[in-house]
Amino acid sequence: MAEKRERKALKRGLSALMADVAPTPPAGEEPARSADIVVPVDQISPNPDQPRRIFQPGALEELASSIREKGIIQPLILRRDPADEGRFQIVAGERRWRAAQMAQVHAVPAIIREFDDTEVLEIAIIENIQRADLNAMEEAAGYRQLMERFGHTQERLAEALGKSRSHIANTMRLLDLPMEIQTLVQDGKLTAGHARALITAEDPLGLAGLIVRKGLSVREAERLAKKPKASAPKPAAPQKDADTRALESDLSAALSMGVSIDHTPGEEAGRITIRYKTLDDLDELCRRLTAQGE
Template sequence: MSEKKERRGLGRGLSALMADVNLGAAPQENAPRRADFYVPIEKIEPNPDQPRRTFAPEALQELAASIREKGVIQPLIVRKHPGRAEHYEIVAGERRWRAAQMAQVHELPVIVRDFSDTEVLEVAIIENIQRADLNPLEEALGYRQLMDRFGHTQEKLAEALSKSRSHIANLLRLLQLPDELQEMLREGRLTAGHARALLTADDPHGLARQIVANGLSVRETERLAKKGGESTKKSTRSPRPTEKDADTRALEADLSAAMGMSVAIDHQPDGAGRVSISYKDLDQLDQLCQLLSNFR
């Protein structure tokens, strides 16, 4: 009995939750899912922990007009309300519920699922990630929530959401931006490509202002970010030996061949030094992490 309880507490798995979200968020022109039954709209309540707080009024008006003409074609995913008898709480479909109110619809088609509080939140985050109007920062925050709150890895998210791992990794890097630059990205004054370039800039705020003022392309931004980094390195880099000894070069070559990556050794006369390993993509970074973890 305790084993069944424990397994239930772990949730039903990301792929199973994804199946329900895809049912709830499918476009209205797709073949509709058969509803379990219809529920009076006043007996349906939104999820109080819904991570999405803003709904564009124009988009709601468009959806309400469609509902007036065609009705609500795709049913909402709901669960029985945890505190009110004969009431239901929205798991996926709050946007349709809001638009239906504007269209003065009196009852809505629903599919009832037995979700825990944790699963309801997980589905709400997944549904938000699938929104067409999502900006890159909102999408990154959704991935971070799924990883931090539910322990999902980048690989698991990539597989379940049909995204590449590099897509998720690149978006998560955007969360490293200063708050001011995140706001510019959220407002659309910067693109995700601009933002990724700013992560490597010595003066990201100054470069961001240049992007907005001069309408710089992503390629131009990358070039300026790289140029600034190179000039700083030239001015701060301490003098290095003009030539490495033969033993050091041979050791670099052996390590590079063994690891399949570029390895540089900076050996100082006092016996101290530094080993630098360069990777060309995220796959090589994964390989490097696996190699290093074997030494634990």
């Protein structure tokens, strides 16, 4: 019974929860849903488990300016604070809450939902994945969290998020890259296209450094990643001593065939190779070897 409830919660988490975390509509458009209530900003607390820890001041100021001019278009999603029934906790919309305070807005429109801690974390991850400024590594980490923590499959994520399964699979492959490369992607020094090209490179770290130093395009990076690595030169064959070369010459003259003697260094064993040009030469060689035994 508990397992059935868990499966039901997961299904709700990816369908109904996705509807609650809809992207903010463009400026000038009416919100898709009306707010349940208007809540004073000082009665709202951020989600302590919010995966997003960094809020860019410039982006917040831009949103604050929009709020001063047009107000908050998309309501926040809140729940009753588990530690204080008289307060609310943010489920989705922390950027709007922070920007509203910068704009000196004292109350915000909100939709109240009853979510447990697991659902709140799931929504927070989904909301982060939908961010416009999300870098590829953050996106990949979000997909992995949804799959590992909540049991979602790539197919289910693709359907719910409106993305192709191959996009989700290829994005998650970036998590297999060395941490140095992942950091370059997070810092904006490499694009997602560069990172995908590095997945199949024989020396991803070396190629990543070259891309950054020379400012290579994604196409140039892909071409270099496919370029086969130069094979190591074969070790030179050991030089034969004068006695061995003289013996090869004598046997070649006696048989009228090419003879090669390869002596194993440091041992008494070796190999003689006799090269014939025609079947008649082979018959002659066999005759001579047989005659020696008669």
